[in-house]
Amino acid sequence: MALNPELKKMVSAAKNKYSGGNGKTVKPKDGRNTYRVLAPTSAQASWVPASGQYWADLGVHWIKADKNGKPLVVVGDCDTVYQQPSPLNTAIEMAIASAHDEDSKELYNEWKAKKSVLLCAVDFSGNTDEVIPLELTGTTFGKVMDLINVYDDAGKDITDPLTGVNIIITKTGKGLNTKYDVMVDPAPAKPLSADILSRTPDLHAFIAQNFFRGEEQKALNCIAQIAGIAVPALTGPSGPAGVRTPTAALASSAASVAGASVDNSAAIAAEAARKAAAEQAAAAQAAAAAQQAAPVEDPLAAKRAEILRRQQEAEAELAALSAEPAPAAAAATPAAGISSLPVSEQDAILAELDNLV
Structure with a gap:
């Protein structure tokens, strides 16, 4: 069955957008990995919105005190996930601007959100045929969308559980030289159970549970302590209703950092100074406008x-x-x-x- 026109536009847009975590996601391992990508509709899975988007963007901050050390806190990027203003992104940019040497600047740049995309898929690379959240790089996801789009143009839906086909993602190289190739598996694909789409994991709930656990303030405190800056305060809700979001960090015990000497007072003072400066600028602007409007005396x-x-x-x-x-x-x-x-x-x-x- 061909994609509906609106969903086809989204698939095409995703192909273009992405041509350029942690938890329980599955990432392609070295060598060949075989998957069946699943594309449930809103009628088949309640977590899929009416638009039909069956994938989810993920952004994750890994805050470390040392580039090669273990992360002190891992937290989601509300800008990438929920399109909400991110105090963490603001704090990280402030840290980068305040860096006194290249090593510090390199470390602070590592705090920026690592972006990826989640899909529901059956993983045939392991011992089970369970449905998992498959985590792909943006470029690899773009290649998958391109493949889906090409076959749809030919009248075939490769994501269909009964008549679809599997794809192979081959991972080679290491580090910055890592490469992912995507192709259709030439071997015949066995049909999947008809109800498998209704059993796909809720990707949005998965992201909220694993990456928005009320540790945003802890991340801000870490940034403040390591970079020696006054960070912005957490304000306003982020994320959909019913999901634990960065707002919960204000009352969370996880907001504390062992041995940290930086608290919320610095953030509050910085915010008050910012507001005062904004008010002064507005008053000066109003006075200048009034003077400009007054008649000029000869x-x-x-x-x-x-x-x-x-x-x-x-x-x-x-x-x-x-x-x-x-x-x-x-x-x-x-x-x-x-x-x-x-x-x-x-x-x-x-x-x-x-x-x-």
Whole structure:
């Protein structure tokens, strides 16, 4: 049966996206590994969303004090898994920026999330035919999606339990030179039980149970202690409803680190400083906007107005000091203006007018 159009788009998109843990996942071992990939629908497995996406993205932080040492804490990346802002990613970037030498910077880069993809599959490489969460690198998953897509274009669903075929993933090389080749198994595949899709493990629950166990604060404390920085505080929920998420870390006993001298006070202080800085920036921006909106005053006109005001005040003062009424001829004469002022004030006004020219 061919894929429905929406799911086919997702498979094609996944092929492009991924062409570039721990727990109980199964990873391909050295040599050949034979699997039957299973693609349950939302009607066959309650954990599959209405979109039909039968795989799950996984990101995991391995926080170590030494590059070759054992991890102090292993925790999921809520950005990769739940598309939620990650305080851990922020703290790791802060640590990298504060690194004083290349060795420290290399260690802090190792804390970044290691990303992979989970699928439900039957593993024929072992002694049992159980359904397992198969963990693949992004590139290998992209190759599997490409294979599914190519066969679907030819009218064949290789994930069908009854009529599908097995795939072979061959692992060669070590470390950075590790290579995974994907191909369809040429040997005939035996049909699987019709109800096997309803028995596929819930990949989302698996990720939540194994990688979101309330140890996010412990991871942040480790980062703070090793890198010597003030880490951001955990705020807000992450993940779907009913799943234990990073929020649980705030009340978890696992949040403590043996011998750690860093606590939440540094994170709280850093967050308060950040908010204060943001408020100051907003106030400065508002003041700048108000100043920009105010009309621009002509300095020359303002100075002239000031001189005129002073002249009028002097004339009013002279009029008040005059005890006798002015002669009729004088009343008909225009105001003497600046000439009626004392010589010293006339010189000062004239000097100011000269400066304005």
